[in-house]
Amino acid sequence: MGIDQSPGLRIVSLTPSITELLFALGMDDRVVGVTDSCDYPAAASKKPNVSCWFEPDLEKLMALNPDTVLGSETAHLYLITVLEKKGIRVILVNPETVDQALQTMIDLGDRFGLSAQAKALVEGLQNRLNLLDEKVGSIAPEKRFTVSRVLEWDDDSFYVAGPLSFQYDVITRGGGINVTGALKIDYPRISFVQLLEWNPEMIFICGYDKHLIPRLTQDLKWQRLSAVQSGRIYQFHCGLTCRTGPRIVDMAELLFQTMYGLTAL
Template sequence: MWDNRWNKLKRSIAVVSLSAALAAVMVGCGAKDKLEGQGEAAAPPKAGGGEVQAGNAAKKTVYPLKVTDATGKEFVFAKAPERIASVSPAETETLFALGLGDKIVGVSDFCDYPAEAKAKPKLGSIVKPNEEALIAAGADLVVTGVSMQTPAVEKLRGLKVNLFKLEPKTINDVIRNVRMMGQIFDRQEQAEKLAASMEADRKKVTDAVKDVAPEQKKKVFIEFSPGWTVGKGEFIDELITLSGGVNVASSEKGYVKISEEKIIAANPQVILYPKNLIDDQSKKTLDQIIRERSGWNQIEAVKSNKLAGVDKDTMSRPGPRITQALVEFAKGIYPERVK
């Protein structure tokens, strides 16, 4: 059941986000300053072929290609990897979006989008994959994302797993990573189309809210799982900001447990939550839990029924659908501006 899987994922996020080594689950360890948030080409790769005269952008990657991942490790690709594994749902979505589905030999237990991902061999969790299954997959390159931390990365590398880590913290990071993966896998044309679509989504939202005066910006509270919200420094907070809202938890950093009293005092005008998420213990939807909390009927968002459900996967995965989540956020905050 998804709800059980989501709560397992939630608990994994909570453990990682509260560790002493990390301020939040999305913060990378050991990355160079200029690489914070994503990997990047160590030296700009030369694209062979250039642009076709007819206007069709048909860039080809010239190998060998040097690329540095979010941990600061340099990779040299003699050719495009043929056998790919992904232990991160966001990165799995990117690989499929670039047309690489037939080259994927394994995915994490949480990789369920697109539908084809469900049929791929499963390699365990996003935090600590099944080592035997990962090795047996025989991938030329294994891609991981924000949930796997440095100790797990280094352990797998010690087992000769060729592990490439991405660590996006902003939409710009996600878009850059899409283009970088297009370079690595020689799918630059597909990557450019995807990046352009994501940039168009973002522009649609920012154009719609650009004339909202600072004093008119709505106060927003987001509860991404029961009892948890997010502060500064994470992409979910950026989604609120780009949507023209003010995150009432912005004084916090990373993923934090909510203080019910502080939320009541902050009096948000809009509450965002993952729709159709059912709490394991109470068997209630998250919006039911929010409405039934003691004293929360005083909050303006609850009184005026300004609770907006957003898709739980798009809002939690810094992948190619993250700008779809941005549009959903903006519709929830300013439905009169974003259609």
């Protein structure tokens, strides 16, 4: 059942992915609050802020008088009881693949009475994915890069994207072969020895520190990895790597272009 698209609808979005989608659907005037990670499009960062996405400030949230809160199943389940007792509708999503991300866009469009807009958005994204699939299909499996998406690390271990994560699927859609395929969880923690054993041909991380890659390439431990030796360690914007909104296709295309020097279009 769709939600009334009346001018009084007041939405707080707790994830950057959903915020991007709401703006893409033309619902920015209904968004009354976001988190400090909601930085795209630029206008989103001008909305009232309820603090960090994984632990929003409930006092700030309630002060915005929302009737609907959108968030993530992995981070915001605890909010259902708290907010629904106050008469606030809570909608949580958790797409684990690129296709599920597109379906989520359709589902939310339907919920808000914007089925046509969501369908048009997804059709455009799907057309780009179809072109990308053709490009990837033209590359022989033995010519494809083995890849690891490293999220966090310390001296002895790494968190990487596993098969139950959308980031794993983005790598696959971009033409990479993820080295964590045998680990049936979303974000496994592995040892450096394990990463060295897999020895991916390409590694990518995210972040905003322009000095991070130079530091890693000078680290003697990281220098043992083939990806570092060949200069195939990359840093991408977190807004692309970590979100399941409309730019998820941008990320798949970017990976393809980075690995194979070809555009997807």
